Amino acid sequence: MSQIGHVSALNLRGQDNVFKLWGSKPVWKCECQLSTREPRFLSFLGSDSLGLKLKFPTATAMSRSSKIMSPLKVVCIDYPRPELENTVNYLEAAAFSASFSTARPTKPLDIVIAGAGLAGLSTAKYLVDAGHRPILLEARDVLGGKVAAWKDDDGDWYETGLHIFFGAYPNVQNLFGELGINDRLQWKEHSMIFAMPTKPGEFSRFDFPEVLPAPLNGIWAILKNNEMLTWPEKVKFAIGLLPAILGGQSYVEAQDGLTVKDWMKKQGVPDRVTDEVFIAMSKALNFINPDELSMQCILIALNRFLQEKHGSKMAFLDGNPPERLCMPIVEHIQSHGGEVRLNSRIKKIELNEDGTVKSFLLNNGSQVQGDAFVFATPVDILKLLLPDDWKNIPYFQKLDKLVGVPVINVHIWFDKKLKNTSDQLLFSRSPLLSVYADMSVTCKSTQHRPAGEKSPVAPAARTAAGICHAPPEVPPPPRAGE
Ligand SMILES: Cc1cc2nc3c(=O)[nH]c(=O)nc-3n(C[C@H](O)[C@H](O)[C@H](O)COP(=O)(O)OP(=O)(O)OC[C@H]3O[C@@H](n4cnc5c(N)ncnc54)[C@H](O)[C@@H]3O)c2cc1C
Numbered sequence: 001m002s003q004i005g006h007v008s009a010l011n012l013r014g015q016d017n018v019f020k021l022w023g024s025k026p027v028w029k030c031e032c033q034l035s036t037r038e039p040r041f042l043s044f045l046g047s048d049s050l051g052l053k054l055k056f057p058t059a060t061a062m063s064r065s066s067k068i069m070s071p072l073k074v075v076c077i078d079y080p081r082p083e084l085e086n087t088v089n090y091l092e093a094a095a096f097s098a099s100f101s102t103a104r105p106t107k108p109l110d111i112v113i114a115g116a117g118l119a120g121l122s123t124a125k126y127l128v129d130a131g132h133r134p135i136l137l138e139a140r141d142v143l144g145g146k147v148a149a150w151k152d153d154d155g156d157w158y159e160t161g162l163h164i165f166f167g168a169y170p171n172v173q174n175l176f177g178e179l180g181i182n183d184r185l186q187w188k189e190h191s192m193i194f195a196m197p198t199k200p201g202e203f204s205r206f207d208f209p210e211v212l213p214a215p216l217n218g219i220w221a222i223l224k225n226n227e228m229l230t231w232p233e234k235v236k237f238a239i240g241l242l243p244a245i246l247g248g249q250s251y252v253e254a255q256d257g258l259t260v261k262d263w264m265k266k267q268g269v270p271d272r273v274t275d276e277v278f279i280a281m282s283k284a285l286n287f288i289n290p291d292e293l294s295m296q297c298i299l300i301a302l303n304r305f306l307q308e309k310h311g312s313k314m315a316f317l318d319g320n321p322p323e324r325l326c327m328p329i330v331e332h333i334q335s336h337g338g339e340v341r342l343n344s345r346i347k348k349i350e351l352n353e354d355g356t357v358k359s360f361l362l363n364n365g366s367q368v369q370g371d372a373f374v375f376a377t378p379v380d381i382l383k384l385l386l387p388d389d390w391k392n393i394p395y396f397q398k399l400d401k402l403v404g405v406p407v408i409n410v411h412i413w414f415d416k417k418l419k420n421t422s423d424q425l426l427f428s429r430s431p432l433l434s435v436y437a438d439m440s441v442t443c444k445s446t447q448h449r450p451a452g453e454k455s456p457v458a459p460a461a462r463t464a465a466g467i468c469h470a471p472p473e474v475p476p477p478p479r480a481g482e
Helices: 059-065 088-102 118-129 170-179 216-224 231-257 260-266 271-286 295-307 321-335 379-385 394-401
Strands: 031-034 041-045 053-055 110-114 133-137 149-151 157-159 164-166 185-187 191-195 203-207 314-317 339-341 346-351 357-362 367-369 372-375 408-411 433-438 459-463
Touching (some): 088 118, 088 170, 110 357, 110 367, 118 133, 118 170, 118 321, 157 408, 164 170, 216 295, 231 271, 231 295, 260 271, 260 295, 314 321, 346 379, 379 394
Parallel strands (some): 110 372, 133 339
Antiparallel strands (some): 031 041, 164 314, 185 314, 191 203, 408 459
């Protein structure tokens, strides 16, 4: 769905079945109407998912259900795309990407790439832009790797993982622009919303005001939140963060040896800050706890969020990633002479006598040769396939230090609307889950088929690695029907 402007703050409880257009940004044109034929549906016009319907109960249904429902406040708003194009990071990314298209190779190379996740797909995309011929080999019969998704017999989609696209992703945002699919990102209110573990059903918000530049908008968001941190805790945290703000990238990189928990202790930040904020943050970033995660990861994210006004602004893709994001990349690759092959699992990296790669041997026995080879699979797969002759090379020995984190993503379809939900990513703050979202609200697309009497809602939840003990070779998620 294209950005449909500020559309309707809906209170779905019944007494306020009204919707309004907020006209503050006239650029974003939208219409929305209550269908007269189907009065219980709100349909959005002027978007590319015309006909999408959000179900909300009729007055009769409401009076029946309101007795058993707690107050329901769902905000259905698509916010305008932030102005990212003039940021330094975006301009750098755009210039870098444009540089591929300007230089023409004297001899185009055949480049074989393992893995059609977003890394492999974008590698192939930029290689065709640079005038080469990529052959992208994907083990499975679905594109996208960790953004892969499957449709079941009912037409419902199951995603490998719920995915957020931040404003602070200049390369990804630039890629969307180059593919002409910016309108597939549904931007959300600039907030971070945390569940309150001791008050089930309640949430605490960090709201970034639109009128303030970075880092003031972030500082304001932290200072204004009083439910999660006390003033002394906030002040101590801010003082602890000062070296990171002043020290820049070199300071950030030097913190790699410290876990989040150790760093907080070293900086004199109270434990409660870690417990209240950074357990959720660490899990959201890497699915592990603050006593395991390198502080460098947190500081990289915080730095971007604090330096860029829209850095922490979040967008959801408007539908299933294989069709809505991966296919446009594949079409670009193919229309420029590259190839994408599914069901092509690499079983062995075959070497020449001098130790360079000769070919990839596939499960079906065929060999794929090229002038250059790229591995864009999870690190555990590369470790499994690493040729014996490479195992003593210091460069490859560093792989031992990279360990994959097993993650379970649960995608649940409920037969009725969730009561307490929001049009935003929610940090769960439970020991088990990291973040979740009600995707019937956050991803308004035909993917989440029009709500019938059994209104489907799809929140996605992720488990932290600590709860499962998967072997290094994590099996792919079960396919629909399996
Ligand atoms: C649950 C979950 C939620 C996430 N949420 C977010 C988020 O909100 N925002 C965000 O920015 N990031 C998020 N991430 C991280 C993001 O998904 C990944 O960083 C990104 O998708 C990785 O892309 P990739 O191409 O590097 O690897 P992958 O997506 O893992 O792709 C690797 C590909 O290689 C293929 N492959 C494996 N072995 C072989 C073989 N032998 N031969 C050929 N092909 C092979 C795989 O099938 C796969 O398609 C999330 C990750 C998970 C797991």
